Amino acid sequence: MDAALLEQMLLGALLALSVYLPLRCGQLSLATPGFYAVGGYVAALLSTRVAAFAGSGATSPLWALVAEMVLGGILAGLIALAIGGPVLQLRGIYLAIATIALVEILRVLNLNLPFTGGAMGIFAIPQPFEQADGYVLFTLVLLALACWLCQRLEVLRLGRAMAAIRDDELAAASVGIDTPRTKLIAFVASAVLAGVTGALAAHFLNAWNARAGSFDASITTLAFVVFGGSRYWLGPVLGGLVLTALPELLRPVGDLRLILFGSVILLGPLFFPQGLVTAERLRGLGALLGRAPQAP
Amino acid sequence: MSVGGLQRVGTGLLTLTLLLAGCASDPGDQPVALAGGVPVGAVLALTGNANVYGQDQKVGLELALQQRNTSGGINGRPLTLALEDSGSDEPGANAAFTLQINRGVLALVGPTLSQQAFSADPIAQRRGVPVVAPSNTADGIPEIGFFISRVSASSAVIAPMAIAQALKMQPGLKRAAVFYAQDDAYSTAETTIFQASLKEKGLEPVTVQRTQLNDQDFQNQISAALREKPDLIVVSLQAVDGGNLIRQLRELGYRGLIVAGNGMNTPNIYPICQKYCDGLLIAQAYSPELDTPANAAFLKAFKAAKGGAIPPQLTAQAYTALQVIGEALVRLDKRQPLAGAPLAAARKQLMQEILAGTYATPLGEIRFTPEGEVIQSQFSVAQVRMDPGGRSGRFALLK
Structure with missing residues (x-):
């Protein structure tokens, strides 16, 4: 395996975390690829059209990448903030349908806006790193930061409020949790993370077009979370890493690889309905490693 | 288990995954x-x-x-x-x-x-x-x-030839309708060239219909196009969606000439549009008769x-x-x-x-060329001829 595949896996893990955040308070949102595409377009446009961001045209400065990620995240977050209010009044499958529609609207917009390059998209995006290793290191830091924030949620009031809404929204509201606000925070955080990831991915993929944010991508990112488990942040991270790597790792089996890949996705939820990572399994693993002295 | 414990196990697992992933060196x-x-x-x-x-x-x-x-x-x-x-x-x-x-x-x-x-x-x-x-x-x-x-x-070289051939076959063509998939790079790039070539020959498209790569039903676009009474239809679509569109075009009663782009330049369209593929004009960068x-x-x-x-x-x-x-x-x-x-x-x-x-x-x-663009001199235009059963056919070169 090489650094480029590792980078793909890390991007997959980040997107999985973006799907996990709304799920953490019980909201099934499939909007992640839409925000991912928006972030990517911000980076692609800035680094190909604005001289300061473009650097030499082949290599761009690192600060420009960071700035694009911040701007991509902010734009995605603002879109989420604007539409989050009405959309989050929907629940369950209706919310999922609304977010699919959002992805579709963004995709058609991206195809038809005068500056996004149509179906061809934007290409010749300059590189902030000479080799994939640079991306891996940078993304690893970003993923670690995202994981740390998710871990903090386990103890923060916000995180506990999210968990309470997931378990029973009515009960959560009755004990004084501001449920609309909490859900909106989760939705916006998810959008920001997807936007930031998109800005990074646009550079890594050299070219960016509307296919980045399609319905197919929505389902793929959802599969990461279903496969890995949605209760604890490690689940989506593991799901994102494994499911992105698997089609590539299965190359030696030749034509069967996609059949095998499909079987894994099918068998995963069948045998592990809660996903690969659950609190019980983590506890068991902790005991096995002799690292869990405290009682729960 | 405490939060700290969970965190340790989590971080450990993550590190392990990444270590397993490993890194390969460049063989250069x-x-x-x-x-x-x-x-x-x-x-x-x-x-x-x-x-x-x-x-x-x-x-x-x-x-x-x-x-x-x-x-x-x-x-x-x-x-x-x-x-x-x-x-x-x-x-x-x-x-x-x-x-x-x-x-x-x-x-x-x-x-x-x-x-x-x-x-x-x-x-x-x-x-x-x-x-x-x-x-x-x-x-x-x-x-x-x-x-x-x-x-x-490049399609800039090939695409105009099929239009020229259509005009050679029916010099009186007046009303061209254009179809392309707006979410496909090949399709949008080629249609630009087709449309420019049509204009150059005085055939301003009477309608331009946009489809999606994964569309299967084109009735809306086809009805809208047929209302304009076109006598030439120019299609820049890939094999699967293009094949379906041609089939539906013929089923809805269009009888005129159809020019298709490079995306449909494969015998794999036969099973998709079957007998309706017949008569399709496609410019060729390869001639089996060479x-x-x-x-x-x-x-x-x-x-x-x-x-x-x-x-x-x-x-x-x-x-x-x-x-x-x-x-x-x-x-x-x-x-x-x-x-x-x-x-x-x-x-x-x-x-x-x-x-x-x-x-x-x-x-x-x-x-x-020093840039890596191919310099090729022989091109031709083929017309699809389907067998009576509609199962198989051939690309017949036109002189």
Whole structure:
């Protein structure tokens, strides 16, 4: 395996975390690829059209990448903030349908806006790193930061409020949790993370077009979370890493690889309905490693 | 277990996964690995919606490999071809390109789609690996860099010929309708050229209908177009959606001429539009009737492998791409033996050799511009003729 595949896996893990955040308070949102595409377009446009961001045209400065990620995240977050209010009044499958529609609207917009390059998209995006290793290191830091924030949620009031809404929204509201606000925070955080990831991915993929944010991508990112488990942040991270790597790792089996890949996705939820990572399994693993002295 | 404990286990697992993932080193500074033969790679769309093209191309590569190795390989060493599937998307093409480059291949054939090329070719360019594209027709592909070339003529060259042919067949054409998939790079690039060519010939399109790559039902667009009473329909769509559109066009009563772009230039459209494919006009960068020894050898090999069928353009172009690399390798190895040469240097010299040569191929005699754009002189226009049963047909060349 090489650094480029590792980078793909890390991007997959980040997107999985973006799907996990709304799920953490019980909201099934499939909007992640839409925000991912928006972030990517911000980076692609800035680094190909604005001289300061473009650097030499082949290599761009690192600060420009960071700035694009911040701007991509902010734009995605603002879109989420604007539409989050009405959309989050929907629940369950209706919310999922609304977010699919959002992805579709963004995709058609991206195809038809005068500056996004149509179906061809934007290409010749300059590189902030000479080799994939640079991306891996940078993304690893970003993923670690995202994981740390998710871990903090386990103890923060916000995180506990999210968990309470997931378990029973009515009960959560009755004990004084501001449920609309909490859900909106989760939705916006998810959008920001997807936007930031998109800005990074646009550079890594050299070219960016509307296919980045399609319905197919929505389902793929959802599969990461279903496969890995949605209760604890490690689940989506593991799901994102494994499911992105698997089609590539299965190359030696030749034509069967996609059949095998499909079987894994099918068998995963069948045998592990809660996903690969659950609190019980983590506890068991902790005991096995002799690292869990405290009682729960 | 406490939160801290969970955190430790989580971090541990994450680190473990990443360690397992590991890292591979770049083989560029090592000598060319010639143990199993002279390594060349190909990346084709064998799955996803572009697989109909990849399958045609695979046949061409296999025949070219066989041809090279039965006529002495690379000065006695066999040429070996590692084929990888890119799927029909960009991340897949990137992963397959990287994998091939890390394997230490001297050159790459691929990827199938222009959209994939814009994403994957820069990787080869940065790592200094020659790429000969067998089917990318969008503008700007050879311009990606020194290491990127193609044997597939740009749609700017080919597309206008089919329009000219339609006007030759029916000089009175007045009302052209245009269809293209707005979410497909090939389609949007080609339709621009088609529309410009129509205007140039005084045939301002009466309607331009936009579809989506994954659409199957085109009734709305077709009804809207037929209201304009077109006498020529120009379609820039890929094989699957294009085939369905043509079928529905005919079913809804359109009887006029249809010009299709390079996306439908494959016999794999027969099962999709069946008897309704009949009469379709498609410009060709390859003519099976070309009377040269190179084409005769290709035809013979294809007929032996496929039992008498006529090779499609994509197969001929893929064959040509590998033939070009093979011949350039033979010349390079004679001038400067590959054995012991550092891989990075050999790749660079190979690219120079590819660009410098002239090749007698099934497509006719071809050369490259210094940028890597193909220079080809023979083109033709074919009309699809379906058998009465509608199961099979052929591309009949028009004079």
